[in-house]
Amino acid sequence: MPESRISLRPHRIGDIGWIIYRHAVLYAEEYGWNEQFEALVAEVAANFLKSHDPARERCWIAEVDGAFAGSIFLVKHPGEEATAKLRLLLVEPHARGMGLGRRLIQECLDFARSAGYAKVSLWTNDVLHAARHLYEEFGFSLVSEEPNALFGPLTIAQTWEKTL
Ligand SMILES: CC(C)(COP(=O)(O)OP(=O)(O)OC[C@H]1O[C@@H](n2cnc3c(N)ncnc32)[C@H](O)[C@@H]1OP(=O)(O)O)[C@@H](O)C(=O)NCCC(=O)NCCS
DSSP: OOGGGEEEEEOOTTHHHHHHHHHHHHHHHHHOOOHHHHHHHHHHHHHHHHHOOTTTOEEEEEEETTEEEEEEEEEEOSSOTTEEEEEEEEEOGGGTTSSHHHHHHHHHHHHHHHTTOSEEEEEEETTOHHHHHHHHHTTOEEEEEEEEOTTSSOEEEEEEEEEO
């Protein structure tokens, strides 16, 4: 896809609600996940809106031809001052496979470094194959796994980390 069609920008009014909606609908369609996942996304997103620290926490919206095509967040780890959490990476199906996911992760890691974090951690799932492929490519390592049926189907929740 020509670079001129793609842009990344900060979130603005309405984006966060849209991100919750798209996560809920796409994960239900693609993985059969239930409304508990929607609740988790809504919680993460609402906390970000209510109290994020713009110097150390950020949301990026990817657009293709000016329309929403994906998102990613970097937020503080609640218990570790030097660790950031990468969250809510999503690319719309029509925009996948063209490098947008890589671009969002790269942007997020660049910001994490410039904000002074020493480590980035993320929580994912064994069924999210494309995401795991990208996290490995960016140098994340799997640090723990546990079965999880909170969202309906039984899956393996995973924590991955990368030292910056
Ligand atoms: C993960 C996701 C963001 C990637 O977005 P994207 O824009 O397609 O990413 P890119 O185009 O930069 O790269 C996709 C890579 O995944 C690979 N891929 C796609 N499907 C795959 C699969 N089933 N298994 C392994 N790799 C896969 C592609 O081949 C490509 O890698 P390559 O260039 O080395 O061949 C997107 O697939 C998505 O939104 N998935 C659902 C939500 C999700 O899993 N989010 C992560 C939450 S932790």
